[in-house]
Amino acid sequence: MRMKIKVKPEDFIVEEDADLKLHKGGDYKIYLLRKRGFNTVDLLLRLSKKLDIPFSNFSYGGKKDRHAITTQHITIKDRKVFDTEEDSFNLRYIGDMQMPMEANLITGNRFKVVVRDLDEKEALKSKGEIGFVQEHGFINYFDDQRFGSFDREQGFIGEKILQSHHNIALKIYLTGIHPEDKKAEKERKRYFFNNWGNWNECLKRAKTLFEKRAFRILSKKETNPFLTNILMLPREELSLFFSAFQSYLWNKLAERLLKAHCSETLLKYRGAYWEYLFYKTLQKGKLNYLRDLNLPTPSQNAEMPDALSERLYQEILTEHELKPSSFTLRKIRTAFFKSSPRNFLIIPMISLAEIEDDELYTGKKKLILEFKLPRGSYGTMLIKRLMAE
Structure with missing residues (x-):
């Protein structure tokens, strides 16, 4: 099932929730940054020049898409307070902290998404999947936007x-x-x-x-x-290249585990580079196991949670002519592979799902969704799961 998202920025709104450690007089000023038409890094580079502050003084917890309206927290290490606004962004001072903004301060992200160009049958089918997904979750794959540096002919x-x-x-x-x-x-x-x-x-x-x-x-x-x-x-850039391949390996391991645990018919959705597989049904015992399963992102010291995961992981490394020790880059010191745990399965909190006529595509329907996901999970992957066949 094909659909259209992010037709206009208002179709994809993301608001970051964070547990901020405010401390009056701290070295870091914390701001709420609302933006459209920029990814996080490019906008911070622009702010660095505009405010005449070194880029290294800026910190953030997560990169937000440019094809959306996003709100996130950033810190600037500077004594001055900057409130600035342009057509494409707004920077508002919140308070002070003793530490820079980082990923572990983010508690989750709230999404408001419009899925367009659906026929009525597709819209009803996708909405009908919500009950199952709210109870049984979906696989926490890294999504297409993680793999922008991938070359179809030459690889990672x-x-x-x-x-x-x-x-x-x-x-x-x-x-x-x-x-x-x-x-x-x-x-x-x-x-x-x-x-x-x-x-x-x-x-x-x-x-x-x-x-x-x-x-x-x-x-x-x-x-x-x-x-x-x-x-x-x-x-x-090196860090982005490493994380892209690391995420690909994680996805590959998650898919192999899915096939090992769920032999029933699988659902598929074709992404920008490859297919994503999802379970259509899930027994209660499997749900309890997979809900608690954490897979580390690959690195030299990555420890898999069980024997099956370890065996599949080693098979994948061998297929790519790699060993765990390969992740130690002795000749490159500027960036490295860091392992972090990632939930295999995510259960979303979906608060709204409505079908309306699509004003941009005559005769078609749009599905309006509001939901919340944990830090690091992709709203676009939830949509892929709802649309999978």
Whole structure:
């Protein structure tokens, strides 16, 4: 079942709930940031320039999508108080804290979502799934937006770095084409891809500072030029590449466990890159087990909760030519793989589900949802589960 979300920013509203540790006179000023049309990092970079404050002084608990209206908490390490507003964002001072904003202060996120372009049968079927999902939950997969750096033809940058294939990792970084790339950027990346290895030709077409530095280093034929370039990548980007592959491995393990525990007919939803599988039914004993199951995100010291999870995890690592020790990056110190527990199953709190005529798509219906999820869970994944067939 296909549907449309985020047709306009008002169709996807996210409000962050947090347990703030307010302390008058603390070094960190805590703000409520409401935004639209920006992802969190890009907006903080803009605020850094606007307020003339180093980007490193900004902290946040989670990245929020640019294709939505979102409200979240950030801290700025500065004695001054800044209240600022533009058409696309509003920054409002709340108080002081003795610590920066971080993920473990977030208690959950509240969502208001409009799902569009549904026929009446689809809308009724999706609404009809809510009772089951509220009682039995859904698998807590990482969703498509986590995998923006994935290249369909070449794979994950993080995976190639773990395998010490620095040449391929750099190639993906410099040639991987993404939907948001402008026409000139796509053409330049295709040129780099087709001329990979002809460094002088690539250098002639290089435009960004990183491209020029990278191809200059490669053209000089220095020792380990590919690793040298990888080490020049910003820490924030490297962390994103690592977390993308880490999340992919977690999803793969969750899917294998699903198949092992639920042999009944599975539901499917086709995402941007691959299919997501969900259980259609779940016995009470399985529900109790899976509801309490926590799977760590892969790293050197990740400890699986039981023998089955460990066996499946080791199988997945072997398929990717990896071992637990592979996650120790001795040559890269700017970013690393950190393991954290993640619930296998999430039970949402759905407070509203209404079907109305869709004013944007003639003759179609829209499903209006309001719900709350724990920190780190994706509202879009709940929607995929409701739409799965």
